[in-house]
Amino acid sequence: MLAATCLGQTPASPPAQTAPQPAPGPLNRSVIVLDAAHGGVDGGSRIGDSTLEKDVTLALAFRLRSLLAARGFTVVMTRENDAALRPGAPGTALTLDDRAGIANHARAAACLLLHATGTGQGVHLYSSELDAVPAEAAVLPWLTAQAAWVAQSAQLEAGLGAALKRAGVPLVSSRASVRPVDSMTCPAIVVELAPEDDDRAGINDTDYQQRVAEAIAGALVFWSRQVQPPPRLPSDRAAAAGAQP
Amino acid sequence: MIYKHQRIVFWCLVGCILLMATLLFLERQRGRERILSIATQMPMDAVAASTEPVTLDLANDADGSISGQQRQMALPVDSNARARALLDQLVAEYALPGSAHPLPQGSAVAEVFLLPLPVVGYTVNPAAPPLEDGSPATSPVASATPGPGPVNPGGELAVIDLRSSFVNQHPAGVEVESLTLLSIVGTLHANLPQIEQVRFLVDGQPRETLAGHADLLRTYPSRDTATPPAAQH
Numbered sequence: 001m002l003a004a005t006c007l008g009q010t011p012a013s014p015p016a017q018t019a020p021q022p023a024p025g026p027l028n029r030s031v032i033v034l035d036a037a038h039g040g041v042d043g044g045s046r047i048g049d050s051t052l053e054k055d056v057t058l059a060l061a062f063r064l065r066s067l068l069a070a071r072g073f074t075v076v077m078t079r080e081n082d083a084a085l086r087p088g089a090p091g092t093a094l095t096l097d098d099r100a101g102i103a104n105h106a107r108a109a110a111c112l113l114l115h116a117t118g119t120g121q122g123v124h125l126y127s128s129e130l131d132a133v134p135a136e137a138a139v140l141p142w143l144t145a146q147a148a149w150v151a152q153s154a155q156l157e158a159g160l161g162a163a164l165k166r167a168g169v170p171l172v173s174s175r176a177s178v179r180p181v182d183s184m185t186c187p188a189i190v191v192e193l194a195p196e197d198d199d200r201a202g203i204n205d206t207d208y209q210q211r212v213a214e215a216i217a218g219a220l221v222f223w224s225r226q227v228q229p230p231p232r233l234p235s236d237r238a239a240a241a242g243a244q245p
Numbered sequence: 246m247i248y249k250h251q252r253i254v255f256w257c258l259v260g261c262i263l264l265m266a267t268l269l270f271l272e273r274q275r276g277r278e279r280i281l282s283i284a285t286q287m288p289m290d291a292v293a294a295s296t297e298p299v300t301l302d303l304a305n306d307a308d309g310s311i312s313g314q315q316r317q318m319a320l321p322v323d324s325n326a327r328a329r330a331l332l333d334q335l336v337a338e339y340a341l342p343g344s345a346h347p348l349p350q351g352s353a354v355a356e357v358f359l360l361p362l363p364v365v366g367y368t369v370n371p372a373a374p375p376l377e378d379g380s381p382a383t384s385p386v387a388s389a390t391p392g393p394g395p396v397n398p399g400g401e402l403a404v405i406d407l408r409s410s411f412v413n414q415h416p417a418g419v420e421v422e423s424l425t426l427l428s429i430v431g432t433l434h435a436n437l438p439q440i441e442q443v444r445f446l447v448d449g450q451p452r453e454t455l456a457g458h459a460d461l462l463r464t465y466p467s468r469d470t471a472t473p474p475a476a477q478h
Contacts, residue, residue, distance in 0.1 A: 119420065
């Protein structure tokens with residue numbers, strides 16, 4: 001009888017073995033990367049008669065850095081002067097790949113590429129056009145490394161967009177292939193600042209820039225708490241070592 | 246009284262005149278035949294190429310949209326030449342006064358190459374006998390970092406070689422640069438459906454960006470890029 005009871009409690013089939021989920025990669029929730037685009041001889045686009053894009057992006061980056069530092073973030077900037085120079089190599093200009101490398105080493109919660117334009121109004125947000133992949137491979141192709149982070153970037157874009165909307169800033173949200181976003185392994189967004197109205201000189205308005213920066217900084221505080229990095233697949237060597245008894 | 250030597254001189258002159266006239270006539274005939282032989286190699290009339298409807302994906306900077314618009318064009322038969330003619334027409338429309346996406350005038354595209362997918366290279370095959378012309382035989386070699394293969398049989402990669410004179414004068418900005426690239430991709434997709442991927446070169450060399458923003462190193466999937474105006478809130 002006991003045996004029958006025990007037999008009756010025996011499951012008819014063994015429980016299905018679920019494959020272990022790959023662990024997410026490292027992420028520094030308190031680190032934000034600000035890439036003030038252009039710099040040095042690369043002035044970027046000309047906005048109005050006397051404003052260069054490189055000057056607007058650097059000014060916005062400084063505003064954002066102050067606000068983010070006040071909120072407890074560690075801010076990594078790809079350039080802090082007019083010229084973008086490679087660290088440890090004076091006189092050598094920073095390439096777009098160098099900027100992506102700086103961002104990738106930081107393993108930041110968000111990477112913002114700051115641009116400026118004289119066309120359109122308000123803030124234009126762009127995330128990568130790559131097709132999303134569900135997990136981050138151990139070895140990533142440089143030109144499509146962002147693919148595993150596309151979902152996170154889209155969430156960040158939505159968060160920033162909502163904050164800017166609340167701040168009353170005209171907003172355009174879209175996707176575009178902008179170098180070097182596709183090479184970044186972090187939630188990466190291109191933030192392109194345009195004048196608030198038809199007056200192009202208004203892009204230098206300190207109140208306008210401050211309003212934009214405060215909206216972005218506030219959204220990043222919320223974002224840093226909720227961001228989840230994509231799962232990272234083990235390398236073939238690590239998988240082989242783990243399979244050995 | 247006419248002296249004998251004067252008569253001799255006179256008839257010599259007459260003979261020379263006749264000889265020169267004959268030579269001139271022969272040279273004229275020879276030149277005429279030469280011109281006629283060249284002329285027969287050229288079409289006497291313009292080729293009566295019938296126009297066909299094409300779709301140009303035209304961008305609009307004001308609202309960030311791309312819309313497909315029909316045009317009538319006479320296109321060459323060769324696919325490479327068709328692709329180039331389409332892009333020349335596209336850029337010419339953008340150079341017109343009052344364009345919604347103004348671009349600099351002039352030729353933008355140096356050449357368009359259509360390559361069958363997947364892209365392979367060729368290496369000398371020493372084991373195979375040489376070809377009829379004496380050159381060594383080759384065999385295809387896959388790329389060390391193979392890209393995506395064709396979605397459909399016969400799928401092609403379009404490599405568009407832009408002129409630096411066009412790229413260096415292109416307006417800078419994320420949106421304006423993206424619209425140019427997407428407009429090119431969409432126009433090729435609408436008229437040459439065998440093109441599945443698009444890559445860009447500038448003067449035959451890879452270049453990072455169009456004018457500091459839009460990615461020129463990426464392989465763009467050929468697709469319909471006609472879009473409604475960008476989401477503006």
